[in-house]
Amino acid sequence: MLLPSFTYHRPGGLAEALAMLDGFGGQAKLLAGGTDLLVNMKHGKQAPAQLIDLDGLAELKASGSRGDALELGAGLKAAAIAGGLGGAAPQALAQGAGALGSPQVRNRASLGGNLVTARPAADMCVPLLALGARVALVSPAGERQVDLPEFFLGPGLTALHPSEVLTRVLLAKPRPGEGSGYGKLGLRKALEIPLVNVAAWLALEADGKTIKEARVALGAAAPTPMLSPGAAKALAGATAGDDAFAAAAFAAAADARPIDDHRGSAEYRRDMVAALTKRCLGQALAQARGN
Amino acid sequence: MSAAYDVIGSRVPRKDAAPKATGQAVFIEDLRFKGELAGALLQSPHAHALIKSIDVSKAKALPGVVEVITAADVPRVKYGVSPARYDEDLFAVNKVRYVGDEIAAVAAEDLETALKAAALIKVEYEPLPRLLSVEEATAEGAPWIHDEFPNNVCAEVHQEFGDVATAFKECDLIQEGRFVSKRQDAAFIEPNQCVAIYGQDGMLTLHSSTQVPHYVQRTVSMVTGLPMSKVRVVKPYVGGGFGPKAAATPIDLAASFLALRSGRPVRMAYTREQVFSFGRARHGFTHEMKIGVKKDGSLMALEHRATLDGGAYSSFGIATVYYAGSLLGGPYKLPNMKYDGRRIYTNKPACGAQRGHGGVIARALFEQQLDIIAERLGMDPVELRLQNMMETGDVTCNDLAMSSLGMRQCIEAVAQGSGWKQKKGALPKGKGIGIACGFFVSGAGYPIYRSETYHCTVTIKADEDGGGVKVFTAAAEIGQGSDTTMAIIAAEALGIPYDMVRIESGDTDFGIDLGAYSSRTTLMTGHATKEAAENLKEVILGELAGELGIDRRRLDIKRGLVKIAGEAVDIAPLRVRYQKEHRGWLSQPEGGQLTFNEASRLACLRRGTLVATGKYKPPVLGGKFKGAAVGTSPAYGCSAQVAEVSVDMETGQITVERVTDAHDCGQAINLTSVEAQMQGSVAMGLGEALFEEVKFDEAGRVMNPSLGEYHIPTIMDMPAVDCIVVESGEPNGPFGAKEVGEGAIMPTIPAILNAVRDAVGLTIDETPLTPERIYMALKKAK
Numbered sequence A: 001m002l003l004p005s006f007t008y009h010r011p012g013g014l015a016e017a018l019a020m021l022d023g024f025g026g027q028a029k030l031l032a033g034g035t036d037l038l039v040n041m042k043h044g045k046q047a048p049a050q051l052i053d054l055d056g057l058a059e060l061k062a063s064g065s066r067g068d069a070l071e072l073g074a075g076l077k078a079a080a081i082a083g084g085l086g087g088a089a090p091q092a093l094a095q096g097a098g099a100l101g102s103p104q105v106r107n108r109a110s111l112g113g114n115l116v117t118a119r120p121a122a123d124m125c126v127p128l129l130a131l132g133a134r135v136a137l138v139s140p141a142g143e144r145q146v147d148l149p150e151f152f153l154g155p156g157l158t159a160l161h162p163s164e165v166l167t168r169v170l171l172a173k174p175r176p177g178e179g180s181g182y183g184k185l186g187l188r189k190a191l192e193i194p195l196v197n198v199a200a201w202l203a204l205e206a207d208g209k210t211i212k213e214a215r216v217a218l219g220a221a222a223p224t225p226m227l228s229p230g231a232a233k234a235l236a237g238a239t240a241g242d243d244a245f246a247a248a249a250f251a252a253a254a255d256a257r258p259i260d261d262h263r264g265s266a267e268y269r270r271d272m273v274a275a276l277t278k279r280c281l282g283q284a285l286a287q288a289r290g291n
Numbered sequence B: 001m002s003a004a005y006d007v008i009g010s011r012v013p014r015k016d017a018a019p020k021a022t023g024q025a026v027f028i029e030d031l032r033f034k035g036e037l038a039g040a041l042l043q044s045p046h047a048h049a050l051i052k053s054i055d056v057s058k059a060k061a062l063p064g065v066v067e068v069i070t071a072a073d074v075p076r077v078k079y080g081v082s083p084a085r086y087d088e089d090l091f092a093v094n095k096v097r098y099v100g101d102e103i104a105a106v107a108a109e110d111l112e113t114a115l116k117a118a119a120l121i122k123v124e125y126e127p128l129p130r131l132l133s134v135e136e137a138t139a140e141g142a143p144w145i146h147d148e149f150p151n152n153v154c155a156e157v158h159q160e161f162g163d164v165a166t167a168f169k170e171c172d173l174i175q176e177g178r179f180v181s182k183r184q185d186a187a188f189i190e191p192n193q194c195v196a197i198y199g200q201d202g203m204l205t206l207h208s209s210t211q212v213p214h215y216v217q218r219t220v221s222m223v224t225g226l227p228m229s230k231v232r233v234v235k236p237y238v239g240g241g242f243g244p245k246a247a248a249t250p251i252d253l254a255a256s257f258l259a260l261r262s263g264r265p266v267r268m269a270y271t272r273e274q275v276f277s278f279g280r281a282r283h284g285f286t287h288e289m290k291i292g293v294k295k296d297g298s299l300m301a302l303e304h305r306a307t308l309d310g311g312a313y314s315s316f317g318i319a320t321v322y323y324a325g326s327l328l329g330g331p332y333k334l335p336n337m338k339y340d341g342r343r344i345y346t347n348k349p350a351c352g353a354q355r356g357h358g359g360v361i362a363r364a365l366f367e368q369q370l371d372i373i374a375e376r377l378g379m380d381p382v383e384l385r386l387q388n389m390m391e392t393g394d395v396t397c398n399d400l401a402m403s404s405l406g407m408r409q410c411i412e413a414v415a416q417g418s419g420w421k422q423k424k425g426a427l428p429k430g431k432g433i434g435i436a437c438g439f440f441v442s443g444a445g446y447p448i449y450r451s452e453t454y455h456c457t458v459t460i461k462a463d464e465d466g467g468g469v470k471v472f473t474a475a476a477e478i479g480q481g482s483d484t485t486m487a488i489i490a491a492e493a494l495g496i497p498y499d500m501v502r503i504e505s506g507d508t509d510f511g512i513d514l515g516a517y518s519s520r521t522t523l524m525t526g527h528a529t530k531e532a533a534e535n536l537k538e539v540i541l542g543e544l545a546g547e548l549g550i551d552r553r554r555l556d557i558k559r560g561l562v563k564i565a566g567e568a569v570d571i572a573p574l575r576v577r578y579q580k581e582h583r584g585w586l587s588q589p590e591g592g593q594l595t596f597n598e599a600s601r602l603a604c605l606r607r608g609t610l611v612a613t614g615k616y617k618p619p620v621l622g623g624k625f626k627g628a629a630v631g632t633s634p635a636y637g638c639s640a641q642v643a644e645v646s647v648d649m650e651t652g653q654i655t656v657e658r659v660t661d662a663h664d665c666g667q668a669i670n671l672t673s674v675e676a677q678m679q680g681s682v683a684m685g686l687g688e689a690l691f692e693e694v695k696f697d698e699a700g701r702v703m704n705p706s707l708g709e710y711h712i713p714t715i716m717d718m719p720a721v722d723c724i725v726v727e728s729g730e731p732n733g734p735f736g737a738k739e740v741g742e743g744a745i746m747p748t749i750p751a752i753l754n755a756v757r758d759a760v761g762l763t764i765d766e767t768p769l770t771p772e773r774i775y776m777a778l779k780k781a782k
């Protein structure tokens, strides 16, 4: 239970960090808040010889918009995102960040760390999936952008190459007529890994009634955070409201592939996917209608 | 504040408030000694296995390793909590009985090396069938975990008071129920840790995070063979105990042996995972009850069976299985009671004592059944309880004497405070209100080992300059506030302000004190402190009377001033003497009355150092039947709570919105501390009711050995708690005080159970009340 020994590096900029990562050739791990990595190291699950601390890199802390896109630095802390980033953060993401851990954990936990750890029910991964986010992955060779459904490969497994740094998360800037919502179910009200979590996003037609497009993302329902194609299909073109949401909830539960474990049964999780889907869609609709 | 007292019943700040708030309080982790070695344990990865061989050669050869010890290196002395069941060896002899059973210990120059060395010890095992449940352990042909205990029965209790069978025949209504609870962890914030030091003078000093320095001293002495006078146990500040720290741990003993052998200080600490795998917290209970009542609601008879999943060793378990029965004797008049309890050995960490020892789940089922009875009789649950409750002077069928019992005040206070009348029966689906009561001992009537010893002794010494006093007690401040309590009692008894009292505690050099368990310290150590303070006052006033040439009975001390009854006495000569000694001091005593400082200084000048002592042990208590000792106490605290909950009918999630809590503590010594115990009890009971369960995999390993996965409530889960302090004035307590430490938890689980039942219309017979359990019950009922 002791932290294994390692050499600590604090690069002055992204380029230096990338060079270091490249130089250590697989011996190094990137360190952000350390709330996953250091815990895993203490438990002996990982023992990197070199740690490269990204926490000081201003390049990873920025957030802002570029055209229709919203860009969030991977180094942003959950606490800042939960605070709304001056109104820029989509509702479901701010809710997810606010539901992560405790105030102490949120002060350390980063957006990038949450995505790269890629837990099936991570509190920021599920909302970002519903929000249709992409990630920017940078290596000495340049940058590539990957949609989240292609980024999550399995529990703790992502499309990130060992030589890459996740620098930014890119999403569409929230527009009027759109809304999102997040729901998390656990035993207690804080410091809780979700038993099930759901995020929903929807965009209304100009009539304010018809759903133009929607996404429902599910956590703890599969080895990775997943989108429910059935829910998206049930919602597209439907009139927003209880009937459509019930159909979407039913479809989401059918898409979910939860397991039985000591935290909960598959049956309960499936039913909760439905219950939370309805609630999240309700929140998303309320936001889309501006109330 | 009670008019009669100057300090008692006030809200003076705790003695440890500033050091803890500023981080200056010293815990074991903060103590460092020259030349410390780090110790580590080798623990069994198997739940049940024979040990074929142990090879320590590689561990010994590792550079930096100083000592490696196994069962072969220490005396074969069985120990445990109760002498009737000393069933533990420090290191496994031929056999391991749970995942975590201790096999060897290492001391090395640093912890990394010690851990590495422990991992280098080679043990050959022959696995045995694992018995991970009561069912497996009691199945036909199951192997015996201990050869001495056939069929894995650790302890059995069979008691009958009155005549249950006949009573049932006279009953109009019989209610039967069953309840299952899960093993708990006490989740104290500071994992166990200790440092053992063996001095050239032949003294072994053990600094340990414990609730019971005295019992640790005894056990270390017995197991090492050192005389008790050569073993000193010192407890600095402790980050909580709640029961599991009420006995010597394997690290206390292993560090002692390693220090004895190496001659160097040895530190050993449990990680959080090891805290879980050591266990010793609340058992998993299964209770079955049959309760008979008359049409008018009078309770007539209880037939009760309990099974405790004990784990691999006895720990406190014998007391637990007795308490599980005896604590249903009150707080209701119950003329006939039959109890059959058994505690079964299984291949899991031993269970032991935890806040509300043995009684919590029995109470939960009983109170739940009362609500069902009330419903079946068409009575209000509050009325049913008021009708049956005991009053001061009542004696239970198992001979527990209620020398004070503010049960009625508690019930009426929570009914009124919660708005029971308006709410009960009037809440919408998904909202519920529930009431429950409870009572608990105010200190065990007997020590854990048979002895005529005083349960506590206290010494108070006056400062030579007269400026205050210092209390020395071996009592264990573990966060519950006993230092503050004793300082208040000493101040009140001496008639001086609270801040003139300093206190040193938790050191076996200061006398005997059985420690912080069974909610005993306020009543017992409180008596001893009061007596010591009164004796010191007697000495001081005796000297003063001599000096003034007046009758001692004319003198008293109040609020730091000497009161002289009758005609005026010239105090000027004494004051001048005192002032002469303090030339140059800016502040001098003034006013027409002598101060405590002057009187105490004068007494010191006449007699030298002033020391007085006090002591306490309870009078002979209880009945003559087998097991009568468990449950007897000089006094009983009681309480009632009303819980208000809302249940999310779509997810099964329960929110406890409000708890109205009344507790009869006899007399509050410090009101804030009483309320803190009440709040803490609600938190602990709420966690147990809703979230907490230590889970095991099929190999017998704890699956959730962290505070991330073992869910105690966070502040976000806590309801508003309205604390109502009831003071019935306990004749057997110091200044009328009795317990609040454990009794306060008794009603929490059943109040929540009854509120949930009210909210969803279903009787849930298993804790924790997870969202899934509630949701599935609702789904099934549909």
Ligand SMILES: Cc1cc2nc3c(=O)[nH]c(=O)nc-3n(C[C@H](O)[C@H](O)[C@H](O)COP(=O)(O)OP(=O)(O)OC[C@H]3O[C@@H](n4cnc5c(N)ncnc54)[C@H](O)[C@@H]3O)c2cc1C
Pocket (backbone or CB within 6 Å): A029, A030, A031, A032, A033, A034, A035, A036, A037, A038, A039, A054, A074, A075, A099, A100, A101, A102, A105, A108, A109, A110, A111, A112, A113, A114, A115, A116, A117, A119, A121, A122, A123, A124, A160, A164, A165, A166, A167, A191, A192, A193, A194, B708
């Ligand atoms: C007590 C506690 C409670 C928690 N509760 C929750 C919870 O409720 N919900 C939840 O979702 N999570 C929770 N977590 C997990 C954790 O806090 C989050 O996953 C957090 O977002 C991880 O971020 P970090 O900055 O600490 O990552 P780190 O631990 O620093 O890194 C995690 C992984 O990501 C990699 N990494 C980090 N940044 C980058 C980058 N920019 N580019 C490439 N790789 C990178 C690291 O190399 C490492 O492999 C909890 C953790 C703890 C200790």
